[in-house]
Amino acid sequence: MSTVAHVPGAPAAVPRPARGSARTRVKQDPVTISLIVAVVLILLLLVGMPLAQILAKAFGEEGLSALKRIFTSPVNLRIIRNTVVLGALVGAIGTAVGFLFAYAQARLQFRGKRILHLIALLPIVSPPFAVATAAITLFGRNGIVSKQFLGMPWNIYGLDGLTLVLSLSFFPVAYMNLLGMLRSLDPAMEEAAASLGASKWKIFRTVTLPLLVPGFAASFLLLFVEAIADLANPLVIGGDFTVLASRAYIAITGEYNTAAGSAYSLVLLIPALLVFIVQRYWTGRASTVTVTGKPAGQGKLNTSWKARVPILTGVGIVTALVITIYAAVFIGAFVKILGVNNTFTLDNFTYLLSGIGNDAIIDTTILALIATPIAGILGMLIAWLVVRRLKRGRDLLDFFGMLGLAVPGTVIGIGYAITFNTPLKIGGVTVLPAVAGGGAILGGAIAIVMVFIARSMPAGQRSGIAALQQIDPAIDEAATSLGASGLTTFRTVTLPLIRPAFLTGLSYAFARSMTTLSPIIFITTPHTRIMTSQILSEVDAGRFGNAFAFCTILIVIVMTVLGLINLAVRGNPAVKAPITPAGA
Structure with a gap:
């Protein structure tokens, strides 16, 4: 069984038919x-x-001139660096959070899995900047949590806020990908390691994690592209932290320079297409990690408190944050000014x-x-x-x-x-x-x-x-x-x-x-x-x-x-x- 990662909606090369199936092709x-x-x-x-x-x-002539400025201007080079740093942070954090949720769902014994699954998918069906707007209200300079409760005003605008918002917005993609992989892994591999005397931690470290490497890589790459391509959140919460997507937007709508906007878009397009091609190549390979035969059944759920406490604690913190964010969205819709005038209206x-x-x-x-x-x-x-x-x-x-x-x-x-x-x-x-x-x-x-x-x-x-x-x-x-x-x-x-x-x-x-x-x-x-x-x-x-x-x-x-x-x-x-x- 192949454990090649496949992100929902992500590119995957179509497996070629077996040689003998050529005769089944229907005449056009x-x-x-x-x-x-x-x-x-x-x-x-x-x-x-x-x-x-x-x-x-x-x-074109103007576009090439803009491209030259992009790679020679210190300001533009900083924008490219900002974009790469943001993508790397969101890719790493979003993949890690997605794995925690996926592992909890697939391998741990606890109640409320269905509710947790629905909460994890909530960012997928919400507007792209619902999280950003609520985050400003909760954790901004005069935020309800940061200023009123903790007395610690936090400048959420910039890299910190973007990383928080984009990680919460995109981690469900990594969650769905890794959840599918964990559920499809053959439990016989882990059972064999256990029968040889390996501890649960050693099994996790030497068997489970290596099988999930393609999933980690695929999730990181996809979240990286999603983060660098996002426009809505940088416009809302980016502040002075400019990225390529927002710079291209300014070039088109503020400077009315389509050539410069196209040049910035081209720079943004290159890594996205590279990831797309890598995904197709990776998922099109016959096998990355091979397990013969079909899964022998569903593995036993882990009931050890040593595994459940740290993982469920991390999942609980993120879940509480997601619930708080969307509670602010829904409550804020029915009050005059959330955190300032909470009168129902x-x-x-x-x-x-x-x-x-x-x-x-x-x-x-x-x-x-x-x-x-x-x-x-x-x-x-x-x-x-x-x-x-x-x-x-x-x-x-x-x-x-x-x-x-x-x-x-x-x-x-x-x-x-x-x-x-x-x-x-x-x-x-x-x-x-x-x-x-x-x-x-x-x-x-x-x-x-x-x-x-x-x-x-x-x-x-x-x-x-x-x-x-x-x-x-x-x-x-x-x-x-x-x-x-x-x-x-x-x-x-x-x-x-x-x-x-x-x-x-x-x-x-x-x-x-x-x-x-x-x-x-x-x-x-x-x-x-x-x-x-x-x-x-x-x-x-x-x-x-x-x-x-x-x-x-x-x-x-x-x-x-x-x-x-x-x-x-x-x-x-x-x-x-x-x-x-x-x-x-």
């Missing part, structure tokens, strides 16, 4: 060829063109629901609901083409489909602002009107939907590939032998079989669309308002009560939709069919 029909062409064109439109424009601007919600806020809630929810099924279906379609239909170019299509997630949101947003702010013309003929920025059709709504699709589709693609690899290809072949086209086979046979994976992709797509900020902040217009952008405006204006109310409404909407999707899964189980590995 005209409909399938048309689908392949359509998917490639859509990906070019969603991701390829914005990236091409970024590269063109960065390597509904004014924050009244303000939001009676003006611009109401428009933002409606616009965001509608656009997310439009993008979600498109992203889900497109992700499943790419997964089906990669696993079932393509013999050549399958890795390239999989790689291209994942770029929407691999490329930092700031880079995607700047690419869209440059590419789609003017009509797209080919040979003097307008093939696509302007869909972003001033004068955009539908007030930029089309560009926002496109960004939502590009950013959320890869998760469905990954879950679809994983599900399809467990379904015997003979099922598809049977439909084809009866005369069904590729599209008919996908719609009537494949999609029902991978329905749970499809709904997982839909859940992620909706949550991601509702909470994203980095890519869409560059293309929002007064005609189309987005909740995350409005929350940022409220925070900048110091109206934290309104921001907390916005965050509360957003979290409730996301949780409601995710709950409905879960009910759909329970109420309509997937079609029962022989789902076995090919050749089994």
Whole structure:
């Protein structure tokens, strides 16, 4: 059994089929060829063109001049150093916290595991700066905890605050990755070591930890990229600590210098793509650490107080911090000024629901609901083409489909602002009107939907590939032998079989669309308002009560939709069919 790490939504190379399975490849029909062409064109439109424009601007005359200044100016070199330091700290701390939570869930005996799991996942369904805003209220210069309770005013703005906020925001990614690995490890390895007289600590140090090295590395790399690519939190709590993402944002929105913004984006893009490629190579290898056979069962849970006390203490501290942060968000939405005037009020919600806020809630929810099924279906379609239909170019299509997630949101947003702010013309003929920025059709709504699709589709693609690899290809072949086209086979046979994976992709797509900020902040217009952008405006204006109310409404909407999707899964189980590995 391979213990290669796989982060949910992270890139993973598609395992190549066995030599004998080549005969199971279905002959391409005209409909399938048309689908392949359509998917490639859509990906070019969603991701390829914005990236091409970024590269063109960065390597133009002005862009090269900006690139030269980036690597020669002491100020810019400090910004690069800030970015690397922040990424390394968040990667290390977030991975460590994620491991503590994962180990507690998988290997320790205690009550409340389900509640702990839900608390650990809360940052995933909240706006990107909900934690930052609450942290300022609790631990800022005049914070409730730091100043009023402890009498120790702390300047939370800068590296310290960013590290705290980003670690709390991103550790669930490491938690989910390492939890899956711990649950899939063969307990026979640890049992064999125990039978030879090894202590539990020695087993943990010499057996368990080495098996988890790929997971640690993958989690660190992913959190590193997430941290350096984040824009929302540096804008809220960064202070004078400037990073590449916020510097690119200033270049575009403050200096109106698209060439410089593209140059900063290129510098930010390089490490993100390197990590993406390393992830694909790593997870595409046949095995990093091999354990023969299937797991012999679930290992015994550790009941020793020597192991449970220190681990559960660390988990408890982080859990208490997360609960405190989100309690501040929810309570702050119902009081005048949290920590200053704690009088109960509904004014924050009244303000939001009676003006611009109401428009933002409606616009965001509608656009997310439009993008979600498109992203889900497109992700499943790419997964089906990669696993079932393509013999050549399958890795390239999989790689291209994942770029929407691999490329930092700031880079995607700047690419869209440059590419789609003017009509797209080919040979003097307008093939696509302007869909972003001033004068955009539908007030930029089309560009926002496109960004939502590009950013959320890869998760469905990954879950679809994983599900399809467990379904015997003979099922598809049977439909084809009866005369069904590729599209008919996908719609009537494949999609029902991978329905749970499809709904997982839909859940992620909706949550991601509702909470994203980095890519869409560059293309929002007064005609189309987005909740995350409005929350940022409220925070900048110091109206934290309104921001907390916005965050509360957003979290409730996301949780409601995710709950409905879960009910759909329970109420309509997937079609029962022989789902076995090919050749089994």
